[in-house]
Amino acid sequence: MPVQDRQIEERLAEAGVRYTAGRRHVVSALERVDGPLSAAELHLEMGGAVPVSSVYRTLAVLEEAGVVEPHHGARGITRYEMAEWLAGHHHHLVCIECGAVEDIELPAPLEVELERLVGQVSSWASFSAGGHSLEVDGRCARCR
Amino acid sequence: MPVQDRQIEERLAEAGVRYTAGRRHVVSALERVDGPLSAAELHLEMGGAVPVSSVYRTLAVLEEAGVVEPHHGARGITRYEMAEWLAGHHHHLVCIECGAVEDIELPAPLEVELERLVGQVSSWASFSAGGHSLEVDGRCARCR
DNA sequence: GCCTATAATGAGAATCATTATCAACAAGCC
């Protein structure tokens, strides 16, 4: 029961929902993989332990509580990953062939620069900026 | 018939498809608006002149030919905009409230830096990079 | 202009991800 799990439990308590076995399953699957997963992919990753309809509802609950974040990809597929306050800030390599998403981290100096720019350009556009994400698309090692 | 249209005609010819009236309608609607549009939104924008099923097919043809590019948003909705070689390279401010997407341009120096980083981190990940896009999410002026 | 081959269109059916329902179930509390 790592620190993370305590924080998640707490966050769900604040949201007024229980941290049930099914929800723990989904969280632990998301923690174990390295990029965002769709409901169907999660269902498989858990060996069918949690039915698809429950995966969807669980993801909605976790998103509402701020534990996971959605990522909208090709073919109308939404994948989820642990929220940034749990997984750390990062960006994505997206394969235009198979849709796989890989996490990447930028070197701190560029990240700082980006952060500064985002604030600047946002205020100029009267836009209240929350997060940001750099998406690089191309072909993954398997799809070359 | 602006320069753009010549280039598009040429590109479609290379792709071995015709630049028909319906396809011209869709292109001109996308050129006239200021953010990416979905198939349904395009259908409306054109006053129903092109049936929805044809809009979808047309967008697929235009994407295949590299004339338009998809943008994947919430609720499984895909919106299209003119490709970068026609509209210019830019990034996006995405409103988490109403879904509106606004185009932004980064200052050249940061763009150069980004480009360099994208190439670097991609080769390290055995990833063949195509384009990249920085998405900033937050609340637009209207939704504050 | 007319013919023919081929590309494109449009109405509707089919598909697929997601969401809503609702009856059965589990947890917390007295």
Place this chain on the structure above:
DNA sequence: GGCTTGTTGATAATGATTCTCATTATAGGC
């Protein structure tokens, strides 16, 4: 144990997108 309320899971409904196929338009060849 009963009671209350949150949770689950099978299934139906929804909505965006894709497919099908009969019809129509277009480009050449004559």
